[in-house]
Amino acid sequence: xxxxxxxKYWGKADKENPLLSYHLLPYHCxxxxxxxxCWWQQDRALRHSLVRATxxxxxxxxxWLLFFIGLHDFGxxxxxxxxxxxxxxxxxxxxxxxxxxxxxxxxxxxAVGYNWFEQQCDSYGFQQQGTASDWMKAVxxxxxxxxxxxxxVDNYADISVIEHDFQARxxxxxxxxxxxxxxxSNISPSxxxxxxxxxxxxxxxxxxxxxxxxxxxxxxxxxxxSDYFKDRHAKQALQAFGLxxxxxxxxxxxxxxxDKTPRQVxxxxxxxxxxxxxxxxxxxxxxxxxxxxxxxxxxxLAAELADSIIFALPTQATANAMFARLQAxxxxxxxxxxxxxxxxxxKARFNQDFQKLKQAAQxxxxxxxxxxxxxCSQWLANSRKRIFLGQIGVCTIDQVLLSVLPMxxxxxxxxxxxxSILIIDExxxxxxxxxxxxxxxxxxxxxxGGSVILLSATLPSHTKHQLFFAFSSTLSDQQALQNQSxxxxxxxxxxxxxxxxxxxxNQPERIVHIAWQATDNMQPTDxxxxxxxxxxxAGAKVVVICNLVDDAQVITQRLQPLAKxxxxxxxxxxxxxxxxxxxxxxTQVLCNYGKEAPAGGRILVATQVVEQSLDLDFDWMITQxxxxxxxxxxxxxLHRHQRDRIFSCQQPHCTVLVxxxxxxxxxxxxxxxxxxxxxxxxxxxxxxxxxxxxxxxxWIEQVYQKPAWDDEPIEIQQQYEDFANQxxxxxxxxxxxxxxxxxxxxxxxxxTALTRDGEMNLNVIPVMRVQGERCFLDKPFSEDEWALAEExxxxxxxxxxxxxxxxxxxxxxxxxxxxxxxxxxxxWITADGRFAYTKTKGLERHN
Numbered sequence: 001x002x003x004x005x006x007x008k009y010w011g012k013a014d015k016e017n018p019l020l021s022y023h024l025l026p027y028h029c030x031x032x033x034x035x036x037x038c039w040w041q042q043d044r045a046l047r048h049s050l051v052r053a054t055x056x057x058x059x060x061x062x063x064w065l066l067f068f069i070g071l072h073d074f075g076x077x078x079x080x081x082x083x084x085x086x087x088x089x090x091x092x093x094x095x096x097x098x099x100x101x102x103x104x105x106x107x108x109x110x111a112v113g114y115n116w117f118e119q120q121c122d123s124y125g126f127q128q129q130g131t132a133s134d135w136m137k138a139v140x141x142x143x144x145x146x147x148x149x150x151x152x153v154d155n156y157a158d159i160s161v162i163e164h165d166f167q168a169r170x171x172x173x174x175x176x177x178x179x180x181x182x183x184x185s186n187i188s189p190s191x192x193x194x195x196x197x198x199x200x201x202x203x204x205x206x207x208x209x210x211x212x213x214x215x216x217x218x219x220x221x222x223x224x225x226s227d228y229f230k231d232r233h234a235k236q237a238l239q240a241f242g243l244x245x246x247x248x249x250x251x252x253x254x255x256x257x258x259d260k261t262p263r264q265v266x267x268x269x270x271x272x273x274x275x276x277x278x279x280x281x282x283x284x285x286x287x288x289x290x291x292x293x294x295x296x297x298x299x300x301l302a303a304e305l306a307d308s309i310i311f312a313l314p315t316q317a318t319a320n321a322m323f324a325r326l327q328a329x330x331x332x333x334x335x336x337x338x339x340x341x342x343x344x345x346x347k348a349r350f351n352q353d354f355q356k357l358k359q360a361a362q363x364x365x366x367x368x369x370x371x372x373x374x375x376c377s378q379w380l381a382n383s384r385k386r387i388f389l390g391q392i393g394v395c396t397i398d399q400v401l402l403s404v405l406p407m408x409x410x411x412x413x414x415x416x417x418x419x420s421i422l423i424i425d426e427x428x429x430x431x432x433x434x435x436x437x438x439x440x441x442x443x444x445x446x447x448x449g450g451s452v453i454l455l456s457a458t459l460p461s462h463t464k465h466q467l468f469f470a471f472s473s474t475l476s477d478q479q480a481l482q483n484q485s486x487x488x489x490x491x492x493x494x495x496x497x498x499x500x501x502x503x504x505x506n507q508p509e510r511i512v513h514i515a516w517q518a519t520d521n522m523q524p525t526d527x528x529x530x531x532x533x534x535x536x537x538a539g540a541k542v543v544v545i546c547n548l549v550d551d552a553q554v555i556t557q558r559l560q561p562l563a564k565x566x567x568x569x570x571x572x573x574x575x576x577x578x579x580x581x582x583x584x585x586x587t588q589v590l591c592n593y594g595k596e597a598p599a600g601g602r603i604l605v606a607t608q609v610v611e612q613s614l615d616l617d618f619d620w621m622i623t624q625x626x627x628x629x630x631x632x633x634x635x636x637x638l639h640r641h642q643r644d645r646i647f648s649c650q651q652p653h654c655t656v657l658v659x660x661x662x663x664x665x666x667x668x669x670x671x672x673x674x675x676x677x678x679x680x681x682x683x684x685x686x687x688x689x690x691x692x693x694x695x696x697x698x699w700i701e702q703v704y705q706k707p708a709w710d711d712e713p714i715e716i717q718q719q720y721e722d723f724a725n726q727x728x729x730x731x732x733x734x735x736x737x738x739x740x741x742x743x744x745x746x747x748x749x750x751x752t753a754l755t756r757d758g759e760m761n762l763n764v765i766p767v768m769r770v771q772g773e774r775c776f777l778d779k780p781f782s783e784d785e786w787a788l789a790e791e792x793x794x795x796x797x798x799x800x801x802x803x804x805x806x807x808x809x810x811x812x813x814x815x816x817x818x819x820x821x822x823x824x825x826x827x828w829i830t831a832d833g834r835f836a837y838t839k840t841k842g843l844e845r846h847n
Contacts, residue, residue, distance in 0.1 A: 005168035006175070007221035008093040009077055010085065012210065014217075018085040023217040025076050026172065027228055032202075032209035033070045034232030039205065040065065042235070043244050045307035049419050052276075052449035053195035063180040064135070064191065069202050070176045072139040075113025077168045079161050080104045095164055099157035111147035114140035116169060118149050123166075124173040131191050138198040142206045144408035145743050146199070179225055196448055200415020204389065208237050244307065245334040245391050251298030253291070256332050263288055265488050268502045269295045274303050275494045278442065278471040280427075280454045280464065283488035284510075284693050285636025289455045290325065290425070290613075292490075297421045298333055300451055308420040309333070310393045312400045314429040316579065318613035320586060322425070323394045334391050388416025397424065397434065398755040404440040404738050405754055417441070418448045426612045427456045428463070428629050431672070432727035435463075436734030437755060439470035446471045457632055458487065458696040460704035472497050487697045510692040512635055513653045516684050521665065522624045522657040523551065529559060532622065536568045536601035539646045540619040541593055543604045545611070545634055547624045547667050549574045553841055556605045563603060574607040576842040578766070578777075580794040586614075593617060595641050610637060617641045619649035625658045627671055628680040628703045632696065656684050662713060672727075675712070675720035679703040682711075762804060764797045764816045766828060766837050777820065777828050777837065797843050806834055806845065 011028030014021035040047050040062060047058065054061055075081060079096050082089035083104040089096045117124065117136045126132040140147050154162055176182075209215055214237040218228075238244050248255065252270050253262045262269070264287040272279065279296060281289050300306050311326065313319045388399075393416070400422065403413035422445060430438060445452050454467065461484060468475055474497040484491070486503035493499055519525055524532075524544065532542050544559075546552040556572045563570045573589050575582070586609075591597065593604060593616045610616055611633045617640040623631070639645075639652040658681050659665070668674050680703055690699075708717050737754065744754060767774045775781055776795050782788045796815070799807075807816045818835055820828040829836045836844045 003221045004171045004175070005164060006077065006172045008164075009082060009168060010088055010092060011073060011076055012212075012217060013085045013088055018088045019091060021217055022085070022088055022219050023215075024219060024221060025073065026175070026221075026225065027218045027223075028209070028215075029070050029073055029172075030225065030229045031215040031232060031234075032072060032206050033066050034229060034234040035205040035209045035237060036069045036201065037062070037066055038232075038234035038238055039201075039244065042238065043307050044304040045247075045301070046244075046419050048304060049306070049448060049450065050195045050197055050201075053197065053447070054192045056192050061192075061195075063182055065195075065198070067176050067180050067182055068135045068139050068194075068198075069205065070179075071113070071117070071136065071173070072142050072202055072206060073109060073113065074117055074136075074140070074169065074172075075107075075109030075111070077172060078107070078109065078112060078116070078165050079157050080107040080112075081109045093164070095161055099161050103156050108143075108147075110140045110143045111150075112152065114147040115150055115152050119152055120166070120169075123170060125177070126191075131193050135191070135194040135198070138194050138411075139202045141199045141411065142203040146411075175225055179229065196444070197415050197418055199411035200413070203409065203412050204243070204415065208241060208243070209234075211237060214240070241389075242391075243389055247301035247304075247307070247333060248298065248335050249302055251295065251300070251302040253295040256295050256298050256329055257291055260291070265289065265490055265504055266292045266295065268292075268490050268504055269299070271502060272296055272299070272490065272492055273494050273500065274299050274305070276300070276305050276449050276451045277492055277494040278446070278452045278454070278468070279493075280456070280459075280467070280489075280491040282456055282458045282490075282696075283504075284696065285457055285633060286640050287488065290322070293423050293453045293455055294326075294329060294333070296453060297423065297451075300421055301333065306419065306421045306451055308391045308393070308416075309423060310388070310395065310400065310417055310420045311423045311425070312395055312397045313425045313613055314397055315575070315609060315612065316396060316582070318425070319394050319396055320583065321590070321614050326392055326394060330392055388413050393420075397430065397438075400424070400441055401434065401437040401755040404437055404444060405744065406738075406740050406742060407744050407754075414444065418445060418450050421451045421453065423453045423455070425455045426633075427454045427467070428459055429612060431730070431756075433730040433734045434756060435466060436731035437738060439466065440735065440738050442467065442470040457629065457636070458700050460629075460700055462704070462706070464491075468493060468499065475499065485697065487693055509694075511652075512638065512690045512692065513651055514656060514684055514688060514690055515653070516656045516658050516681075518658050518660045520660065521551075522547075522659055522667065524555065524622060524657060528622065528655070529555075529562065532559065532603060532620075533562050533566065533568065535620055535646070535648060536563070536603050537566050538648065539599065539601045540649050541597065541602055541604075541617070542620045543593070543606060543610065543616075543618040543622070543637065545621065545623040546605065546607050547626060547670050549576045549607055549842070551624070552605050552607050553844060556841070559603060559605065569602040571602070571604050572606070572841060573604060573609055574842060575609055576797055576799065577839075578795050578797055578837075581839045581842075583794075589616070590614065599644075610634075615640070617643070619645050621654045623654065623656055624667065625656055625664075625677060625681055625684075626667075627673065627676045628683065628699050631656070631680060632692075632700075635690070658684070662716065673720065673723050675716050675723070676703055678712070678716050679709065682709075762799045762801060762807070762816060763814065764799050764803075764807065764818050764843070765792065765795055766797065766818045766820050766835075766843070767795075768820055768822065768828070774817070774819075777822075799843065803845060 006026050007024060009025040010022045011025035012023035050065065051058055051061055079089070079099040080103045082096055083099060083101040084107070086101050114136050118133050121130070121132060137146055156162070214233040253260070253266055265281055265283045266288050269292050281292055283289050297309050311322055313322055399413065400417055403410055403417050442452060452471065464484065472493050475493065484501070486501065488504050490502040491499055492502070517525070517528065532544065536542050544555055546555065552572060552574050556570060559570050571589065571592070573585055577585065589604060592602060595615055595617060597617070604610070611630060616637045618638055621634065621638045623634050626634070635654060638654060662678060664674055664677050667677065671677060683699055683702070766777055768777055776791065782791055807818065810816050818830060820830050820835070820837060823829050826838050826840065827836060834846055836846065
C-alpha cells in the first residue's frame with residue numbers, strides 16, 4: 001500500500017529503544033489537535049473568549065484553530081529533526097541516509113517550521129504576507145518563544161531529501177485542509193487575525209497531547225486520519241489534569257455564601273451587569289470586598305464568560321491567607337468533583353493533578369530538551385506558575401505582571417490570565433513601575449473581552465483614571481468622573497465605553513482616636529514601651545508596626561527583656577525570613593491575633609506584612625508614620641471584630657510615631673513620596689479622631705492632590721517634583737521593558753527584578769556545608785529535582801539591593817548563596833559574623 005509522505009516521519013520516540021517505541025508524526029499532531037478540540041467543545045467560556053478575540057463565527061474559527069494547531073510541529077517534517085533518532089529515521093525512510101546528522105544537533109523544529117511556512121506559504125495555498133504567518137508564529141512558539149524569520153537554506157541534504165521534506169509538508173497541509181473542511185487553495189483572504197490566546201493554548205494542549213498514558217505510541221500508518229482523530233482520549237486527559245471543571249449554574253452572594261447576610265457593597269453584587277469588563281470595588285477594610293468580588297465572579301462563571309479565577313495579591317503572606325479563605329468556597333464555585341485550587345507558593349499545597357505531569361515527564365525521549373512534556377514539567381515544577389492552569393489560582397501580583405513581559409512561555413501565563421476572571425486585591429499597594437506593567441495587563445484583558453475586578457479601600461482619583469483608561473481608551477473624562485465622590489462605591493466599565501457607578505446605602509460610622517508622638521527616627525520612647533507592657537499585662541493584644549525590618553528587630557530586642565519579667569509573649573513578623581519559617585510564623589500570628597484568638601495579652605512587632613488582607617484584630621496600635629492610604633489599611637486591623645476588651649482599650653486608639661523634623665530618613669526610601677508623608681503627618685496633628693468612612697475620600701484626596709498646599713514647605717514641593725519625574729520615568733521604563741526584544745530567563749530572581757522597582761530585589765539562600773556539600777540550614781537538599789526547585793523557593797529570603805556589596809557573587813540564576821554555620825540550636829552565622837539568622841528574628845546584617 002502506498003502511503004503519503006508524511007507517514008515517513010516520527011513525532012515522538014523512546015530514548016532507550018526508539019526503533020520499537022515511536023509515534024508517527026501525523027498521529028502526534030492529531031493527538032494535540034484532539035485535545036484542543038475537546039477543550040473547545042467542553043469549555044464554552046474558553047470558546048467564547050477565543051471567539052470574542054476574533055469576531056468570527058464559531059465553526060469557522062474552530063476549523064482555523066484546529067488546522068493551525070495541527071501544524072504546530074511542522075518543523076519535524078525535516079530530515080534534520082528526523083536524524084535526532086538516526087536509525088529510526090532510516091527505518092522509516094532509507095532516503096534520509098543522503099543527509100548529514102550533524103545539522104540535527106541544534107535543530108529547533110519550532111523556529112524552522114515557522115520559517116518553512118513563511119518561506120513557502122504560497123505552496124501551501126496561502127498568499128504571501130497574509131495573516132497566516134501570524135497564526136503559524138503563534139503555534140510554532142509552543143517551546144517557549146516566538147520564532148523570527150530566517151530564510152532557510154536548501155543545501156542541507158541531497159535534493160531528493162529536500163524535495164521529500166517539501167512534499168510531506170504540502171501533503172500534510174492538504175490533509176488538514178480536508179480533515180477540517182477548509183478550501184484547498186488561496187485561502188488566506190478569509191483568514192482573520194489569530195486570537196491572542198492561541199500561543200498559550202497551543203502550548204498547553206501540546207503538553208497534554210504528549211502524555212503517553214492517554215496517547216500511546218502508534219507506529220503503523222494503518223489508521224485513516226479521520227478515524228484516528230475521532231478515537232482520541234482527550235476528554236479523559238483533560239479531566240485527569242484538572243484543566244477544566246464545570247462551574248455552578250448560578251452565582252451570587254446567596255449561592256456562594258448561603259449562611260451570610262449581605263452587607264455594604266455585597267448588597268450591590270446582584271445589581272451589577274453580568275458582562276465582561278472592569279469592576280472596581282472601593283470599600284472600608286473589613287467590609288467584605290473579597291466576598292463581593294467572588295460573588296460577582298461567580299455570576300460571570302455561571303454565565304460562561306470565563307472558566308477560572310486568578311486572585312492576585314501584593315505579598316506572599318496575603319496570598320497564603322487568601323488561599324485558606326478560598327478553600328472553603330471553592331466547592332460552591334466548581335461543584336463538579338475536586339477543584340483545581342492552586343497556590344503559587346508553598347510545597348505543602350502541591351496539586352496532585354500536576355504531579356501526574358511531572359511523573360510522565362520523567363519518561364525520557366530522544367528529543368531531550370525539545371520534548372514538550374519535559375518542558376511542561378520543568379515550567380510547572382516551580383509552583384509559582386501552576387496557578388495559570390487551575391480553576392482558582394492564588395498568587396502575588398508579580399506572576400500576573402510577568403504575562404506582559406518577554407519571558408519564556410509568558411504566553412502561557414497570558415493564556416491563563418486572559419481566559420480567567422482576574423481579581424487584584426489591594427490595588428493601591430503598587431508603585432508607578434508596577435502600574436506601568438499593570439496597565440498593559442488591563443489593556444490585554446480588554447483586548448480579549450476579558451474581566452478584571454479590582455479591590456481597594458479607596459484610590460486617589462488620578463490613579464482610578466489611569467486604571468479606567470488603561471482598560472477603555474475611549475472612556476471620556478466626564479464619564480470617568482461620574483459619581484466618583486461617592487463612598488463606598490462600585491464602578492464598572494462594560495461593553496460600552498461608559499462608567500456605571502453603584503453607591504451603596506449610608507454605612508455606620510466608626511471613630512478611631514489618634515495620638516501622635518514626635519520621636520527620634522520614629523522610634524518608640526521607653527515610656528511608650530512601658531505602656532505597651534502594661535496594656536499587654538492587663539490582657540490587651542498590642543501591635544507595633546514598623547516601616548523597616550531593622551526597626552522591627554531592634555524594637556523587639558528592646559521589648560523582650562521587659563516582657564519576660566511578666567511572662568508576656570512578644571512575637572516578630574516581617575518579610576526577611578526564609579519562606580518556610582515565615583509560613584509558620586504567619587500561621588501562629590493569625591492564631592494569636594485573629595478573630596478566634598484565645599484571651600490573654602501579647603505583643604506583636606511587625607512590618608507591612610500585617611497591613612493588607614490578613615484578618616487580624618488588635619486592641620491598641622502603635623505605628624510609624626506611613627502614607628495615609630496605608631495608614632488606613634493598618635487601622636483596619638484595630639478593633640476589627642466585636643469581642644471583649646480590657647477597660648483602657650474599649651475605644652480604638654492608635655499612636656502614630658512621626659519625625660521631629662521634615663527629615664524622613666530611611667522611611668523616605670521606602671515610600672519615595674515625601675509630600676504624602678508630610679501631608680499625612682499634618683492631618684494627624686490637627687485631627688484627634690478619624691471618622692470612617694468619611695475620611696477615606698476626604699483625607700486621601702487631600703493628601704494626593706497635585707496642587708501644593710498653602711503652607712507646604714518649598715523643600716517638600718521640590719522633593720515631590722523630583723519624585724513625580726522619577727515615577728513617570730519608572731512607568732515608561734516598565735512599558736519599554738514589556739516591548740523589549742530580549743527574552744528574559746524565568747527565574748525567581750528575575751521575577752522581583754523585572755516586576756518591582758523597589759528595594760527587595762536580591763534573593764538570598766542561607767546554607768551550610770556538611771562534609772563539603774551544601775545543604776539547607778536544617779535539612780539536606782532533596783535528590784528529586786522537582787522537589788528541590790520547590791525547596792529553593794521555600795528557603796529563599798528577599799533582601800535589599802543595598803546588601804549586594806556584602807554578599808558573595810550570585811550564581812548563574814541570580815541567587816546569592818550565604819554560607820553559614822550553626823552557633824547554637826537556633827542561631828546560624830557567617831564566618832565573618834556579618835550575617836546571622838534565627839527562626840525567631842529572621843536574617844540580620846551586622847555592621
